[in-house]
Amino acid sequence: MSDSADDDTPMLGMDLPEATPQASSGPYRVLARKYRPQTFAELIGQDAMVKTLGNAIARDRLAHAFLMTGVRGVGKTSTARLIAKALNCIGPDGQGGPTIDPCGVCEPCRAITEGRHIDVIEMDAASNTGVDDVREIIEAVRYAAVSARYKIYIIDEVHMLSRNAFNALLKTLEEPPPHVKFLFATTEVNKVPVTVLSRCQRFDLRRITPDMLFAHFSAILQKEGVAAEAPAVWLIASAAEGSVRDGLSILDQAIAHADLESGDGGGMIGAEQVRAMLGLSDRSSIAQLMAAILEGDSGGAIDLARAQYALGIEPVAMVRGLMDLTHAVTLAKVSRHDDPALAETDRARIGDWAQKLGFAPLNRLWQLLLKGHDEVLRANNPLEHLEMLLLRVIYAASLPDPGELAKLLESGGVPTMPLAAPPAPGGSERAAVETMVDAPAAERAEPPASALTIAQIHHLLESTGYHQLALQVYDHLQLLELEPALLVYAATSALDADFARKLGEALLKETGSRWQVRVGDGEARPSLGQMKAAKLADNDARIRELPVVKAALAAFPDARLVEDGNNHHRSNP
Structure with a gap:
């Protein structure tokens, strides 16, 4: 709803007027209306906009249309009314011109303040959305102002005009008569057509900072004769979320609550009272x-x-x-x-x-x-x-990240099951492989050829420059038999017929012993890469059973465990 639609509705955020507050014997007015700004100096938190308008008025470079945007309660409609007063003020002597400091005592200023000036028309776009409403404006702009310098149209929540209404307004908005000014206000500027935005001078009104609100509310409380704890005022300033009008509404409620608590109209506004009133947790x-x-x-x-x-x-x-x-x-x-x-x-x-x-x-x-x-x-x-x-x-919340968790598992910081089952009879080579797969390179000493394991053979090939051969051994070589100077492996499509010759020549060169490398039949053991993948899968399964990991995966269903290691020939689980 428009702030100007009804005199009983709270107006936008603002600073203190110079006028003395009304006597208590009159009808009560909410604080947002009572402390409505009457000059630009009283409008808090919008210094950049005030400076721009002041320079435009001083240099006689006034736009024909202004658009004020911002969140609720920061002073959009109040600014539009102040602009109307600034453009139509004639001064106390009746001889003044447009000014950034309207006098507030001349007839145009008083009439605009009281909402009765015939040449300042306020329209609520929320209830006047159609093209017929705009056509009335288009017809009326042809006539000169009755008693003011400018005929001014203030359209609140302009984004709620229909598409046809905007289109009907475009031509008049682009080339209005010199005696007409348009002042628009909106909380949703993204809904205003670009064709309208390009025809207006735009002002983005900022949220009011908590420290400004604190000072503003403290001054109002002093004028109202109400005592309040500083933390209570800070709570109200924070709850206002940058809106002076919202903050003044909360302040009104807090004053009423304090009065009821004391029973004599002079109660203290306490922080706990405000917290309870706002429904905040202790x-x-x-x-x-x-x-x-x-x-x-x-x-x-x-x-x-x-x-x-x-x-x-x-x-x-x-x-x-x-x-x-x-x-x-x-x-x-x-x-x-x-x-x-x-x-x-x-x-x-x-x-x-x-x-x-x-x-x-x-x-x-x-x-x-x-x-x-x-x-x-x-x-x-x-x-x-x-x-x-x-x-x-x-x-x-205390779950370590995957890297930390992996380190804990490797160091034994987290109780886990053994990473590998005990070796079966005759499976000493496989046990050695499982030990050597994760061993750092510096710890992999080169034993004599008669004592080499498949993991040591892989490391020997990798460290001496046989990278392609080492990769084939790691990923695809499935052992059938490994004895001193004898290596028998199962045939696979990934290992060509020339693999045995290349491996034998490499081992002869690097160990000084002649190796018999050949393909055999029987049940083969998994390759180093396959054993590593099985080990990681086993680790993954046990990690997922940890209570902290279960809770994390329940909280983040799309999360996944990632291995953190430096093995270049590892397989991701």
């Missing part, structure tokens, strides 16, 4: 919940969540509280966290966690909470989903 309870998560206390975390739920805190609010705390700890690690609403004990707690936790666990914790937030928000039974989310976070 900060200390969220900190206890975070501590339980980090300590792995699943039972304690569920008990804390149920206690908060019994007090009326929504599960999704608890998740948001955990996300806010995770965000605060992460920023504290890079010295970028400064929340004035925090108590000293909360700052100390966040600083302590920032020192103890690394970026990787914090990032995983954030991702788990982010995914869980949507699940809890859409759940039919939010408490159950919250409890399952807490268990998932506890078991998965």
Whole structure:
């Protein structure tokens, strides 16, 4: 709805007027209307736009159409009204011209402020979307202003005009009569046709920063004679999300709540009162919940969540509280966290966690909470989903990354089953292979030819420049028999008839002994590559059975385990 459609609806965000607030005996006006800006100096957070408009007026380079964009409550419609006053102000003596500082006392200024000027027409595009409404404007622009310098059309939420209405307006918008100015306001500029945007001078109004809102609300509270704790005002400034109007509505509610609490109209606005009013989780309870998560206390975390739920805190609010705390700890690690609403004990707690936790666990914790937030928000039974989310976070947030997990497995840091079964009788070579496949090159000493294993033969070929031959041995050579100076292997399509001769010549050159290399029949052992693949598959299966990995894969179904190693001839599982 348009902010100008009804005098009883709250107006856009703004700073303090010079006028004294109305007496308490009159009808009550909400703060957003009571403290509406009457000059550009009172419009907070939009200095760049004010400077541009001031220079344009001073140099008499006024556009015929202006478009104000931005989120709700930052001053779009208020800016349009101020522009209307600036262009039509005649000064206290009636001799003034357009000015960036309208006097506010001349008849045009007073009439525009009160919404009764006949030449300043405000239109709500949300309820006047058709081409017929635009045709009325097109017909009316032909006539000069009745009493003002310019006839001004303020169209709020202009993006809601129909396509035909926009098309009907294009020609008039491009070449309006010199006495007409168009002022558009919208929260969704992407829905305004490019043909309209190109005909307007555009101003993007910024969100108001929390520190500006804090100062603005503090001044209003002082004028209203209401006491408030500084953290309470900071909470309201943060909850406003850059919108002055939203913040003033919350402030109105907080003042009413404080009055009811005290019963005498002079109550103090406290931080806990504002937190309860906004439905935010208690900060200390969220900190206890975070501590339980980090300590792995699943039972304690569920008990804390149920206690908060019994007090009326929504599960999704608890998740948001955990996300806010995770965000605060992460920023504290890079010295970028400064929340004035925090108590000293909360700052100390966040600083302590920032020192103890690394970026990787914090990032995983954030991702788990982010995914869980949507699940809890859409759940039919939010408490159950919250409890399952807490268990998932506890078991998965401390999960090491795949590289760390592989190192733990190799070093024995994680209890696992033996990587290979005991060798069968007569299988000493296979046991040696399984030992040597993962051994670093520096540890693979070159034994005499009579004691070589297939893994040592592969390493010997690789280290002496027989790379293609080494690759064939690793991937495709399936042993039938390996004795001193004798190597018998099973025939495969990957090994041609010349393979035996090449391997025998290489072994003769590198060991100084003549080797008999030939194809045989019988049940062959797997190649080095096949054994490595089987070992990795076994590792993968056992890793997936670890509780932390199960929880991680449940949280991220598209995740996959990746081997972290330096073996150039490994097979991916």
